Amino acid sequence: MQNRWELRKFVAPEFLFGVGAIDMSGQYAKNLGAQKVLLVTDPGVEAAGWVRQVTDSLNRLSIPYVIFTGVTENPKMQEVRAGARLYATAGCNMIIAVGGGSPMDCAKGIGIEVSHQRGIEEFEGVDLVEYPIPPLVCVPTTAGSSADVSQFAIIADTERKTKMAIVSKAVVPDAALIDPQTLTTLSPHQVACTGMDALTHAIEAYVSTANSPITDLHALEAIRLIAAHLPGAVANPQSIDHQGPMMLASLEAGLAFSNAILGAVHAMAHSLGGYFDLPHGECNAILLPGVVEFNYSACPQRFDQVAAAMGIAVEQVPAAERTAKLVGRIATLRSSVGIGDNVRRFGVEKSDVARLAGFALQDACMATNPKLMQRSDVEAIYAAII
């Protein structure tokens, strides 16, 4: 692990957290000089009524907008291109994203394309975005991706059949309007998948080689909140008593991972989800125990803190049994929210392992994994879930 006092930067957008935040969309658009807003969302979020709540807020201040709903679960290059075209033809000058990670990441991609007039695929990697994107406000409707506070945008490259991680301060939104009410229309499975994504963000950020005292604080609190509230939120998505803490956990996990970056779970989930077009949170949930087991020896004290935050009385567990105890705790939480332990039902086969490992090893998130992974290590973890 690195020197505790190594230089670290912490970037976060302005955010408004609490019930009613979504109704401030119009005011934030006005403050940012909106003349016409491109509203990026997807059909499910629109059907749930959250887009209407944003447009009501824009209408109250007479701010014109055009709605782009052409975003699918893993936002794709062509969707970014279509959104950028609409932005230009409609004469927009700012973007509001309403939804989960997909609309928010797509909105970031649209912002990059319209400010550079170049394809999104040219920006894969760290710090390759040259110019500021148009003003961007994000209204998250899941407690998972944290794209509303992060410097990440994940876009699927349908030609190479993988996902591109774009990491840049330029894609940190100008403002995030984080309203826990928006979680109450999610299905139990959506709550489970996005919640396990947030847990993965927090754990990977906490053990990342780029961790820092500030990211640690947020990561541990996120882990504690998710372990305590995810099962309740899945059992009863309408409960603000569980969804409030889950939204807070997602925010804290986002602040942590946006600055400490992630690790092998995300690198491997990007490859897997990109190739087979699978739900991101579910991929993470399935991969997480295997990667934690592999990484444990690199920073046992940090993983013991993770275990403690998940409710394990670590000091009473012999050192030799701690890895298994933590891995078991994560697997139990995962199964308690209805997520399985393998990807066979998605049609993934052992013969896919080599290709998946190749993409995972190139992913930007692999660089901050606490333990160096060889190709054989990545392949073994994939093989165990197929």
Ligand SMILES: [Fe+2]
């Ligand atoms: Fe994630």
